[in-house]
Amino acid sequence: MKIYLDGKFVDESEAKISVFDHGLLYGDGVFEGIRVYQGNVFRLEEHLERLEYSAKALLLKMPWSRKEIADATMETCRQNELMDGYIRLVVTRGVGDLGLSPWLCPVPSIFIIAGKIALYPAEHYTTGLSIVTVPTRRISSAALPPAVKSLNYLNNILAKMEARQAGALEAIMLNDQGYVAECTGDNIFIVHKGEIITPAASQGALKGITRSTIMAIAEELKIPLKEADMTRYDVWNADECFLTGTAAEVIPVVKLDGREIGNAKPGPVTQRILEAFRRRVLVEGTRL
Structure with missing residues (x-):
């Protein structure tokens, strides 16, 4: 599986973030779960809008445009030949120190996973x-x-x-x-x-x-x-x-x-x- 991580596609075994990332240390970040059906990414614009609203509420400034994130999301599906499945789009506060202060995390991180999910048994x-x-x-x-x-x-x-x-x-x-x-x-x-x-x-x-x-x-x-x-x-x-x-x-x-x-x-x-x-x-x- 190929993972989109901060502008590059890497193998899942190489998809790593720092232990000092505040998304890991404090849950400081935002995400979206998105579906793709027969090559149709369902309501992508609405998901990206909600991502922006969540980030704004947390004063998490994202340096990417909506189009850049949309293009990365679709390319992640293409890289994994995923026509039907589930996309997880995550933006973290980024690397900082061991304190809570988000202003000490100058660069947010983004990663996108395109795979499968089954929340409940089919029956x-x-x-x-x-x-x-x-x-x-x-x-x-x-x-x-x-x-x-x-x-x-x-x-x-x-x-x-x-x-x-x-x-x-x-x-x-x-x-x-x-x-x-x-x-x-x-x-x-x-x-x-x-x-x-x-x-x-x-x-x-x-x-x-x-x-x-x-x-x-x-x-x-x-x-x-x-x-x-x-x-x-x-x-x-x-x-x-x-x-x-x-x-x-x-x-x-x-x-x-x-x-x-x-x-x-x-x-x-x-x-x-x-x-x-x-x-x-x-x-x-x-x-x-």
Whole structure:
């Protein structure tokens, strides 16, 4: 595998960063996960815009133009002959000293990996996931804005470990007020009486690219959709539930905390959304 690292393509065995890089020492950096479908890099511009917004929020000045990063991303796919897969684009604060001070890291670092990912076993996309609610709360947006897609994912990792300890592959994270924020790596949607409902970003949800795609699809299909406060009770009593994310794509949920959702199998609205999503990813994006 060829990795793009600071302007050069290197073998994965040679793709190394310094132990003094603050991305490693402190999680000081930003990233994007991007999909490529049959040679179509899905919503590349939206991902790069979000990367820029995250970097700006962290006062991380990137010396590359959006076009330079886009060209590097597409060339990384070409170098690896990747027509279908997953791209990880990372920008770190760069090399500094052992203190926190980001202003002592004058040169940020960038690397791009183009490979494969399978977040959940394939059968769960037809049978649905059984998930749980975990004790770890989503970090308050007053402490760390959820819109910032930073390299520090420890909050989500702790929740992921609790899900595994409970025998589940995914988990809902609540915010400090007890409302549903998101899952450990995905946004969450429910369907209730024909209407799609999802938590607002202000509740601790990442402004997911796939999430915004689903919103556009719902409008196209004329399915009512709204952002609203959501509790576990709402999910337990939903007719359908599904999760979205770049890595997860669209995956149904059929059980939460031991309670069956709807008739305990993927519902018709979820199926319509999924089918429309699979059509859209082939045409909306940037061709290699």
